[in-house]
Amino acid sequence: MKLYTLDIACLERARRALARPGHRLGSARELLLSEADRLCRTPPESVVSKPTPAPGGDAHDYLSLAPDAWPTLRRTGGSGWQQRDGNLNPAAQRDDYDAARLARMTDRCLTLGAAWYFTGQRVYAQAAAEQIRCWFIDPETRMRPHLNYAHSVPGDLAGQGSGLYETASLWKVIDSLGLIATSGMMDAEDLAALRLWFGTFSDWMFNSASGFEGYVWHDWRGTSHDAQRTLYRLFCGDSAGAANVIRHGLTLRLAAQFDREGRQAAALDSDRPFSASLRNLEAHLLLNRYAEQVDIDRWNRVCSGRRVRAGLEYLLPFMREPDLWPWRDRVSDEQTRVQRVLLQALRGYATSGAVLREALLGMPEEMQARREWLLWYPDEREN
Template structure:
């Protein structure tokens, strides 16, 4: 029997392409759980940390309401396609070659080229869009003030729906390297930010700020994007990646397929996951060997696990339990135990790491405790911090 099918997950509150809508007053979310957000909302008045985080959230949301929404039309450069609606970004760790400044760029792993955030490219606009959708949607949920729902809808409409500003549903020119490639398979990773936007759209659902027609159009955008991921040369090549890129590819395709009401695609990925990913990317100790060769090895280990958890959450919506699946004696629980053992022990980590990601580890362990706990892992994040990080 296939490892993923060997476990019978309880009937999920997240129901396939409907997400948590039945239990969340029509809010079709996939990451955001009704119980978690309801608990945080109830704590606003009685927990000072949560209350302070809420006030900070509203202050940031108010500033965002006054800003022009980001779009792919903001960049100064023109894609090689000649169509500014195509997304363009620069590969993070690639730099001009000092020996040949006008020649092909060279790679410096772990050393970020600050030009990736310049307005020559779309990456900073994408980051701003996803952050604003997240913040404004949460502000609407916690405050009940419709203006934040309208702000969320405006952000989403500008990036995905408005013919004048919308992004074409592809990443053909993402993570380009001058002199090497106009766009690489690795660029598919840039789209992982869209996972949070899907939940932002769901969170504002009861407001009607996005009309049924607009919601349908958004689903269609993601259906076309999934098709690009599955059929394009860059998409197919990224799916073959054996590190965090492959995990995030699976996480994206499955979640976008659920949102686009194509659950069969998500199911296929989830059922293949134990053999295709767990057995091949987690070793017997629980480590992820492909991430350990990086200059930010602990960071990328956590980043890869976050992708695996995101995929497992999507699988749970389909009644498939990947959190307890084992393949060749390897599991996501082992991988969680492996990184958890280094909490508070940065000096003992035997691989290269430029900056210890303590907060990221704590956030991951909160998720792990929700999955395998309570009490399986230390919980050190306050409700206030959870409120600020409700979306991925």
């Protein structure tokens, strides 16, 4: 089993814990399987399901609306579109576009893959494999490996590099392949087709105009670009390429984004400071994880006095006491991401275990039964 983002040690700890009657992870397992059963009764997601294709006329092209794009009346008559910073349009999440569909697809793969891992019931692995083939391989339903029409503004911009953040969850697909590997549901031909898809997409990310636009962002969008491209290079067997992205990002991202106290100036100056800070921190934690696989200790790397750990330590008091956050957005709006960040940080920063566990266990009660506890279950000897 090859996992890139998840850690087999955490999964094995969770499986051992579940073997003990009455363990608190039982509630998380029940919710996971309930959702997996529901997904098995629903058809796979596909980009060709949208009612209107992308501007190029091909339904296989991914299409999303810039989240801050709104229709507006023009002084000269007629209607148009404009972007309003910080004012999110709920239409961007409708199924006229592919953003919500992509998010459902990646979450579907991970849920079904985890359900197979924790039960060994082939129906879950089969459903995960069907979804992966539908989105990436089958000629009738596959997505083309580019985002030329992501974050579009009708009548103005065909696509923008900022749309690359919408594919940040593709790690769930890649790790679901590892989770279901022993089921035999994906063969060598399937895996070769997937590596071709992700290799082509990785090349597009750096060599196309829109893809490179995503790379040059100096905030969480740029860090997410690095994390994605690193993962895709690892998945395609290009360890040297992955290491190059990581090393270059130490200066471009780590040293440039954090101050010595862990504050992120660009994030704090944005419309949603906590969300932007947390998204960037999560992308850095993913890069820390991927760096392990090319023998780079990024968890403890100090670059020009800047550390990822300092970024975590700056946000941690606000994760524990959300009302202390002094800026305009709300910490409570990001509870799922906070939990995921804390669990990943607990894996990488064991010496901060006590305070991280306290923050995790202090979250709302309903968060204690989330799937994330199964995926990143910490060492019980320190619980």
